[in-house]
Amino acid sequence: MEQKVTFVHFSPTDGSHRAGLLLARALGTVEEEIDLTRREEASHLCPPDRLAVVAGPVYGGRMPGLMMERLSRLTGNGAWAVAVAVYGNRAWEDALAELGDGLSARGFRLLGGAALAAKHSIVTTLAADRPDALDEEEIAGFGGALLDKLTSGGREAALPGDRPYRAWKGMAAFPTATAEDCTNCGLCAPACPAGAIPAARPWETDGSVCIRCMRCVSLCPAHVRALPPAAQAASASHLSPFGRVRGVNRLFL
Template sequence: MKIYEICFSPTGGTQKVAGFMAGKLGNDTVNIDLTDRKADFKGIALNGDDVAVIAVPSYGGRVPAPAAERITQISGNGARAVIVCVYGNRAYEDTLAELQDCAIKAGFSVVAAVAAIAEHSIAHRYAANRPDRDDYTALDKFAEKIVAKLSRNDLTTPAIPGNRPYKKAGSVGFVPRPTAQCTSCGLCASRCPVGAISTDNPAKVDKKACISCMRCVAVCPHGARKVNRLLIAVANIMLKKACSTRKECELYI
């Protein structure tokens, strides 16, 4: 049995949770990076004995479109799946329901679902430094319950929250731009999950392609990519009511 960590994590928060959960489920782990736009996901096939941790961030209560597309290209072949959504302490709404549908379409058998919290990728003041010690304690207990279910060969599907049809996907509109410190090294363009940044001129961004994932901001070695400060200030105000009260990790099994 292999453990597959199938993860879309542009800024690293989702990967922290996915890596922790996968590590608790087994030692023989295969990592599949869903942010790699050049990867051949159609060439990835699992076996029925395998277990996959499929993890995505929640973008406006939905699965990021490129992640959904790439997950459904993988051949699950009956492998058991633990689906995970990670959100910035606002709400995950239909993310788990959509992720469940993606996993089933790919041929996985969903046996558990986890909602976890990580620092908001745009408004960093919310869920700052999470997942924290309490989060990992909760996730550790979740993993114990999932391992016990797998050991019983229990393939029952848990009741997972969410609406069908899903809520309408909206455009966040936060498009990072280079500052004067940009050296045009091209790292942001090469690491962009959707190829929205010009490889010839990093200042050129396809606004329609950009999903506001903040990968370019996170990977820039010079800290030379930013979102407009006024937009960030507005986002902080808009999110204050929904994000100020601490949310806790949840397990559906």
């Protein structure tokens, strides 16, 4: 019988969704998806016979704090889970350890973890076309290895990373638009995972709430929401060395 899978994702710019879904489908039939990016979502009890694939983006070597908070919506109920850290071609550092610890705290058993490369959310030229066909082939192999481990009885995995996790405060700059350029289309405010964009003034951003996920930038049909030019240029300069390499996918059993 094919394995039933619950796919859970926090994916503001779709990279974690795309990469994680490839692994979820390599493991079996995706019976349901749970989108932690949504501000309104019901709590979920995972059946013990269901395999959960939980994917999220790496921000500064960590998982987004908002995603980790929203893991409280999940109850593992002893089900096996695979932690997936999706990184933008630079590094994943402590993200897998952090996500794995969070899932264990919610009652999941860790079958394994994967670090998968996808397009960077800020410097979108990094890993711009990933996941690609080579990734699909490699991730299919990861799925086979995880299923072999599961069918042989399974054992809990230890995922790499340091504890305490690396400190990361994020960037000070955040995306905005101008009132003159904003078309007031209404897309960004309800889609913001953190609720940082006021519906009545969608060109503004509450920087104390914004998590710099770039969802509003990726969704803006007029392409007027953006980081301040100096911050965008600084990010591009800092990450430029990683544009010359192909980030690896890694499986941890």
